[in-house]
Amino acid sequence: MAQTRRPRRGSRAGTRSGTPRPAPKPPAADGPLVTLDIERVAHGGVFVAHHEGRVVFVADAIPGERVVARVVDQSKDRFWRAETVEVLEASPDRRPHIWAEASVERPPERRAGGAEFGHIHTARQRTLKAEVLVDALARFGGVERDVVVEPVEAALAPGVDLDAGTGWRTRVRLHVGADGSVGPYAARSHTVIPVASVPLAVRALAELAPLADRFAGARAIDLVAPSVGDAALVVVDDDRMPRGPRPTIVERVGDRDFTLDRDGFWQVHRGAAATLTAAVHDLVDGDRFDPRAANHDLYGGVGLLAAAVGDRFGDTVRITSVEADARATEHAGANLADWVGARAVTGRVDRYLDELATSAGPADLARLADATVVLDPPRSGAGRAVVDRLAEVRPRQLVYVACDPVALARDVGLLRAHGYELEALRAFDLFPNTHHVEAVVRLRAIV
Numbered sequence: 001m002a003q004t005r006r007p008r009r010g011s012r013a014g015t016r017s018g019t020p021r022p023a024p025k026p027p028a029a030d031g032p033l034v035t036l037d038i039e040r041v042a043h044g045g046v047f048v049a050h051h052e053g054r055v056v057f058v059a060d061a062i063p064g065e066r067v068v069a070r071v072v073d074q075s076k077d078r079f080w081r082a083e084t085v086e087v088l089e090a091s092p093d094r095r096p097h098i099w100a101e102a103s104v105e106r107p108p109e110r111r112a113g114g115a116e117f118g119h120i121h122t123a124r125q126r127t128l129k130a131e132v133l134v135d136a137l138a139r140f141g142g143v144e145r146d147v148v149v150e151p152v153e154a155a156l157a158p159g160v161d162l163d164a165g166t167g168w169r170t171r172v173r174l175h176v177g178a179d180g181s182v183g184p185y186a187a188r189s190h191t192v193i194p195v196a197s198v199p200l201a202v203r204a205l206a207e208l209a210p211l212a213d214r215f216a217g218a219r220a221i222d223l224v225a226p227s228v229g230d231a232a233l234v235v236v237d238d239d240r241m242p243r244g245p246r247p248t249i250v251e252r253v254g255d256r257d258f259t260l261d262r263d264g265f266w267q268v269h270r271g272a273a274a275t276l277t278a279a280v281h282d283l284v285d286g287d288r289f290d291p292r293a294a295n296h297d298l299y300g301g302v303g304l305l306a307a308a309v310g311d312r313f314g315d316t317v318r319i320t321s322v323e324a325d326a327r328a329t330e331h332a333g334a335n336l337a338d339w340v341g342a343r344a345v346t347g348r349v350d351r352y353l354d355e356l357a358t359s360a361g362p363a364d365l366a367r368l369a370d371a372t373v374v375l376d377p378p379r380s381g382a383g384r385a386v387v388d389r390l391a392e393v394r395p396r397q398l399v400y401v402a403c404d405p406v407a408l409a410r411d412v413g414l415l416r417a418h419g420y421e422l423e424a425l426r427a428f429d430l431f432p433n434t435h436h437v438e439a440v441v442r443l444r445a446i447v
């Protein structure tokens with residue numbers, strides 16, 4: 001079993017920048033108990049109630065329920081945070097939390113990180129995620145739109161239980177507590193919850209998890225199960241481990257293989273890469289696609305979504321993958337090597353677009369205006385600087401892959417202000433039992 005000392009680069013479920021987040025303030029264990037009527041879902045896996053004119057964000061609840069909750073954070077004037085301690089009137093959509101059996105002490109399932117919807121039946125989880133997306137698009141994007149969150153098969157993972165929403169994660173980060181216990185962080189805290197197994201993970205990782213106890217001196221343990229080859233346990237920041245070459249893994253999507261660093265970014269389960277590839281493949285409008293234009297895959301990673309475009313339109317299509325991580329770009333170049341029109345460049349998207357906007361001559365600008373741009377930014381979204389630059393070079397269609405509804409909605413709002421229109425949207429339940437939802441949208445330049 002090989003180990004590496006290098007912290008993993010950003011992943012959807014971990015720290016996306018690769019730098020550890022500061023520990024949030026621990027929740028108060030002695031806050032007041034309040035009885036609350038749960039009104040609706042909010043972004044971030046919590047639910048909205050009111051108490052004496054104040055908004056309360058409540059964990060572990062379901063709209064329609066009446067609960068007793070402990071207030072764990074009163075530091076803000078306008079809203080409090082609370083955690084359900086007793087359900088007085090339960091929703092028919094409530095079920096035992098998926099962590100309940102795995103946890104070795106109680107009541108950690110109430111605060112387990114990464115499975116904020118684990119107490120809700122899977123179908124209702126999807127309607128709640130749709131409500132979050134609809135609300136975010138209306139509030140921050142100015143778009144009224146119905147949304148259906150589609151279920152996703154976690155392809156080829158033995159032991160996956162689609163109904164329970166378990167057994168799908170191929171990457172898991174476990175943290176090591178001061179007492180040497182190993183497990184995920186509790187929600188909004190750096191308290192480690194010891195778990196005997198990891199219900200969201202594919203079976204190969206759940207089987208590896210108990211071994212993590214042997215690495216109590218490490219800062220964290222990453223469990224990685226690539227679709228090709230064996231699962232591995234990767235120790236992060238353990239000074240006892242020798243430095244070595246950075247190991248690579250192979251992930252297979254359809255009949256394409258992608259090589260990447262074992263600690264590099266990859267989608268969080270096997271069905272996710274295939275689902276997003278298919279969605280990008282379908283959402284690019286073929287009538288507007290110009291194979292000779294300056295097409296781009298921004299935040300390109302190791303070339304997954306560029307490959308989706310190549311698979312649809314042929315490998316003579318021109319496309320440039322732009323990615324900040326030099327190693328990922330190197331892999332993208334190799335992964336797309338059989339494709340004559342593809343190239344991969346290392347760079348931050350904002351700087352790359354800046355340079356493009358200032359150095360492009362009239363012919364380049366025309367090729368950019370005819371282009372299709374796929375973008376799959378980190379959770380914080382593309383943001384104003386990138387959106388402004390994109391709008392300047394004005395590609396005729398954008399296909400935007402987003403893992404955060406609010407960041408997506410904000411960027412859609414900015415793009416609409418620049419004369420883009422949201423034309424198509426699909427949303428996927430790539431992360432059952434968590435509050436996360438993935439959306440793929442197409443926008444077109446209208447003016």
Ligand SMILES: C[S@@+](CC[C@H](N)C(=O)[O-])C[C@H]1O[C@@H](n2cnc3c(N)ncnc32)[C@H](O)[C@@H]1O
Pocket residue numbers: 009010265266267299300301302303304305322323324325328347348349350376377378379
């Ligand atoms: C959500 S991942 C998408 C990767 C790829 N599209 C895929 O599906 O595998 C975001 C990628 O953006 C890269 N990244 C983050 N910030 C960036 C920036 N400012 N400029 C360029 N790439 C960035 C990360 O290294 C990561 O590979």
